[in-house]
Amino acid sequence: MLEWLALFGGTAAGGVTRLLYTDAWSEAQHALKHVMQQKGLDVRFDAVGNLFGRRTGVEEPESIILTGSHIDTVQEGGKFDGAYGIVASFIAVQRLYDQYGAPKRTIDVVSLAEEEGSRFPLTFWGSGFMTGRYSLDQAASIYDQDGVSLKDAMEKAGFGAKPMPVGQNKPKAFVEVHVEQGIVLERKKKSIGIVSHIVGQRRYTVCFKGESNHAGTTPMSMRKDAVRLMAEWVLFVSVEAERMDEALVATVGKVCASPNMPNVIAGEVECSLDVRHYHEGMLNRFEEKINEFKERAASSGMGMTIQRWMKIQPVAMDEGMMEMAARQAERLDFSFETVVSGAGHDAQVFGEYCPTMLLFVPSRNGISHSPDEWTEPEELEKGIQLLMCKLYALAYV
Amino acid sequence: MLEWLALFGGTAAGGVTRLLYTDAWSEAQHALKHVMQQKGLDVRFDAVGNLFGRRTGVEEPESIILTGSHIDTVQEGGKFDGAYGIVASFIAVQRLYDQYGAPKRTIDVVSLAEEEGSRFPLTFWGSGFMTGRYSLDQAASIYDQDGVSLKDAMEKAGFGAKPMPVGQNKPKAFVEVHVEQGIVLERKKKSIGIVSHIVGQRRYTVCFKGESNHAGTTPMSMRKDAVRLMAEWVLFVSVEAERMDEALVATVGKVCASPNMPNVIAGEVECSLDVRHYHEGMLNRFEEKINEFKERAASSGMGMTIQRWMKIQPVAMDEGMMEMAARQAERLDFSFETVVSGAGHDAQVFGEYCPTMLLFVPSRNGISHSPDEWTEPEELEKGIQLLMCKLYALAYV
Numbered sequence: 001m002l003e004w005l006a007l008f009g010g011t012a013a014g015g016v017t018r019l020l021y022t023d024a025w026s027e028a029q030h031a032l033k034h035v036m037q038q039k040g041l042d043v044r045f046d047a048v049g050n051l052f053g054r055r056t057g058v059e060e061p062e063s064i065i066l067t068g069s070h071i072d073t074v075q076e077g078g079k080f081d082g083a084y085g086i087v088a089s090f091i092a093v094q095r096l097y098d099q100y101g102a103p104k105r106t107i108d109v110v111s112l113a114e115e116e117g118s119r120f121p122l123t124f125w126g127s128g129f130m131t132g133r134y135s136l137d138q139a140a141s142i143y144d145q146d147g148v149s150l151k152d153a154m155e156k157a158g159f160g161a162k163p164m165p166v167g168q169n170k171p172k173a174f175v176e177v178h179v180e181q182g183i184v185l186e187r188k189k190k191s192i193g194i195v196s197h198i199v200g201q202r203r204y205t206v207c208f209k210g211e212s213n214h215a216g217t218t219p220m221s222m223r224k225d226a227v228r229l230m231a232e233w234v235l236f237v238s239v240e241a242e243r244m245d246e247a248l249v250a251t252v253g254k255v256c257a258s259p260n261m262p263n264v265i266a267g268e269v270e271c272s273l274d275v276r277h278y279h280e281g282m283l284n285r286f287e288e289k290i291n292e293f294k295e296r297a298a299s300s301g302m303g304m305t306i307q308r309w310m311k312i313q314p315v316a317m318d319e320g321m322m323e324m325a326a327r328q329a330e331r332l333d334f335s336f337e338t339v340v341s342g343a344g345h346d347a348q349v350f351g352e353y354c355p356t357m358l359l360f361v362p363s364r365n366g367i368s369h370s371p372d373e374w375t376e377p378e379e380l381e382k383g384i385q386l387l388m389c390k391l392y393a394l395a396y397v
Numbered sequence: 398m399l400e401w402l403a404l405f406g407g408t409a410a411g412g413v414t415r416l417l418y419t420d421a422w423s424e425a426q427h428a429l430k431h432v433m434q435q436k437g438l439d440v441r442f443d444a445v446g447n448l449f450g451r452r453t454g455v456e457e458p459e460s461i462i463l464t465g466s467h468i469d470t471v472q473e474g475g476k477f478d479g480a481y482g483i484v485a486s487f488i489a490v491q492r493l494y495d496q497y498g499a500p501k502r503t504i505d506v507v508s509l510a511e512e513e514g515s516r517f518p519l520t521f522w523g524s525g526f527m528t529g530r531y532s533l534d535q536a537a538s539i540y541d542q543d544g545v546s547l548k549d550a551m552e553k554a555g556f557g558a559k560p561m562p563v564g565q566n567k568p569k570a571f572v573e574v575h576v577e578q579g580i581v582l583e584r585k586k587k588s589i590g591i592v593s594h595i596v597g598q599r600r601y602t603v604c605f606k607g608e609s610n611h612a613g614t615t616p617m618s619m620r621k622d623a624v625r626l627m628a629e630w631v632l633f634v635s636v637e638a639e640r641m642d643e644a645l646v647a648t649v650g651k652v653c654a655s656p657n658m659p660n661v662i663a664g665e666v667e668c669s670l671d672v673r674h675y676h677e678g679m680l681n682r683f684e685e686k687i688n689e690f691k692e693r694a695a696s697s698g699m700g701m702t703i704q705r706w707m708k709i710q711p712v713a714m715d716e717g718m719m720e721m722a723a724r725q726a727e728r729l730d731f732s733f734e735t736v737v738s739g740a741g742h743d744a745q746v747f748g749e750y751c752p753t754m755l756l757f758v759p760s761r762n763g764i765s766h767s768p769d770e771w772t773e774p775e776e777l778e779k780g781i782q783l784l785m786c787k788l789y790a791l792a793y794v
Binding site for chain 2: 182213215219220221225228241242248251254257263264341342343369
């Protein structure tokens with residue numbers, strides 16, 4: 001089913017490019033709708049194109065258990081990120097129905113419209129719309145890089161109509177399975193990751209200002225070399241992150257020196273800093289720590305600015321559901337690990353809205369957002385089985 | 398005279414752009430020729446457009462003392478680099494003639510065609526042609542960025558004809574004055590730099606290969622972060638250079654990370670390394686030292702390559718002329734310092750061909766290759782006076 005879904009937006013390199021409201025995206029959503037219908041689910045789209053396939057509960061139809069993930073991909077992404085969560089939910093719900101008939105409570109399989117932020121400069125458009133973080137009105141002022149507004153793209157794809165065709169009760173729970181996009185499960189040889197938190201993220205732009213000078217005529221002792229100061233900073237940040245907490249990650253991924261010539265001492269360097277942890281307090285402490293480096297820059301006669309341009313709060317997953325998942329994994333004899341998600345997921349939007357659980361299966365070599373994304377079929381199957389247990393507990397008993 | 402010369406190729410920003418064989422270059426050389434003629438010098442161009450203004454010696458006309466510098470500039474350069482050496486030589490020779498009449502030995506004031514390498518991918522075209530490093534035949538296979546060959550550009554400017562119009566005996570000596578393009582004289586409050594050596598240069602491209610990974614999902618302990626390795630390298634190189642010798646300079650001026658995104662651990666970094674010193678042995682020892690870092694890279698599971706793509710030998714200036722210049726500067730009561738030139742100069746080409754001397758005057762804030770180039774008129778005058786002493790000793794006694 002993943003291979004089939006990957007045909008919509010499939011690329012020559014074996015990847016998938018399925019950006020929000022493009023033809024590939026529309027075809028995928030409508031193909032999924034068709035498959036859901038064939039299996040007897042009640043299908044509908046909401047105003048932004050989130051697709052729901054409903055198995056209505058026979059005792060408490062108003063109680064909704066929501067499960068799924070996102071249908072969009074990054075440019076030249078893989079076959080698993082997002083798609084696996086939709087497919088796993090669809091299969092789990094189908095198997096439960098085949099085995100136990102209709103649930104007591106309603107289960108909605110959801111194929112969320114957008115999570116990646118690959119076409120428009122916003123993320124979580126699908127889950128954000130469902131949970132009230134975004135409204136339709138915002139779509140008119142958001143543009144893709146070709147100058148197309150989110151509103152126009154949405155309407156061209158057949159959505160965006162007000163009023164919404166069908167309402168959606170607030171779910172009792174949201175359950176998502178996803179590929180890890182990291183190497184922890186693989187390295188620790190675990191089949192399942194039970195996510196305790198989705199990390200908070202802070203991103204900074206850090207500028208170092210020295211003096212651009214001739215590489216030949218300026219003695220080492222007379223230099224104000226912005227590349228050298230940047231190098232000290234990178235090591236400072238890395239060592240402090242390691243020292244402060246095992247779960248803290250700090251990354252300088254982008255470095256731009258100026259004038260960036262072999263024979264000129266760089267007068268300026270701009271670099272990025274990405275910091276993530278699951279406790280807001282830790283992120284605050286680290287921010288204080290990195291600001292201490294400014295003194296070191298000043299003492300060498302150089303300038304330094306640190307500008308924060310992103311601050312996303314950590315989100316905790318539901319503890320009761322986590323514990324239940326651990327007991328179920330033990331019963332199934334699946335190896336598992338409680339993990340923190342260092343990447344963003346729809347579950348972090350739902351996590352602030354309703355009880356939410358996020359499960360991971362391993363990613364080979366930790367690779368994601370690439371045609372090389374891969375998870376072994378037996379690991380995919382374990383994710384589905386644990387999800388079945390979970391949905392059974394939530395919707396059938 | 399410098400302000401007048403700066404009119405040829407003058408820019409809106411107050412700088413000078415006078416690239417080899419452009420109209421601005423031709424107009425400058427022909428204007429200089431005209432001025433030299435007016436003062437009674439015998440003028441001629443050689444086959445590549447080096448301009449000579451000759452004061453023929455009355456006793457040993459075949460003995461030639463050559464003095465001058467280059468007429469070309471970098472893109473948006475200053476009014477002093479090169480031009481000062483031509484103007485100083487012209488004025489010194491004129492004053493000597495006014496005071497003492499014709500010299501015993503012949504003095505040629507030379508305005509060299511090219512030194513900077515700003516238009517074509519070669520440097521020292523003027524002095525290199527005079528000393529046999531380059532021949533006319535090479536000009537057909539060297540192109541500027543618009544695809545114009547050096548040969549075509551040269552012919553369009555009226556040069557390149559074989560045989561050469563007039564021969565040139567090997568000079569007895571070459572004497573050049575130039576702005577320092579560095580901050581040493583200014584910091585040490587010296588008026589004159591007597592250059593002992595022009596440094597050797599080596600340039601390397603250094604590549605670090607780690608693993609590109611998700612900045613959120615990869616714990617610090619599982620990373621192979623090429624930016625972090627590069628940072629360790631920059632500090633290693635800087636500290637080792639400082640430790641090894643005061644006159645050694647090592648510069649990482651260019652840094653390119655890949656994929657260079659804030660939320661991705663860089664899998665690769667490529668950076669430059671520029672190393673300069675006046676002793677070949679020191680450059681060899683430093684090259685051995687930097688290769689030791691490869692082990693450190695390997696021990697952290699990462700790859701590293703160091704590729705040398707430039708190797709220029711150090712060149713010593715004539716010791717006798719240096720000593721004489723020091724005595725003359727003392728007599729004139731000019732503060733002076735024996736210095737090493739960290740930048741390349743025509744004197745390094747002549748230094749391998751005939752006894753050569755290079756004198757510096759200070760550069761304000763060490764700035765060169767910029768419209769902000771500046772040297773105080775009284776410092777320019779001191780350079781001319783010392784050059785006069787020098788030429789008097791070489792050509793009149």
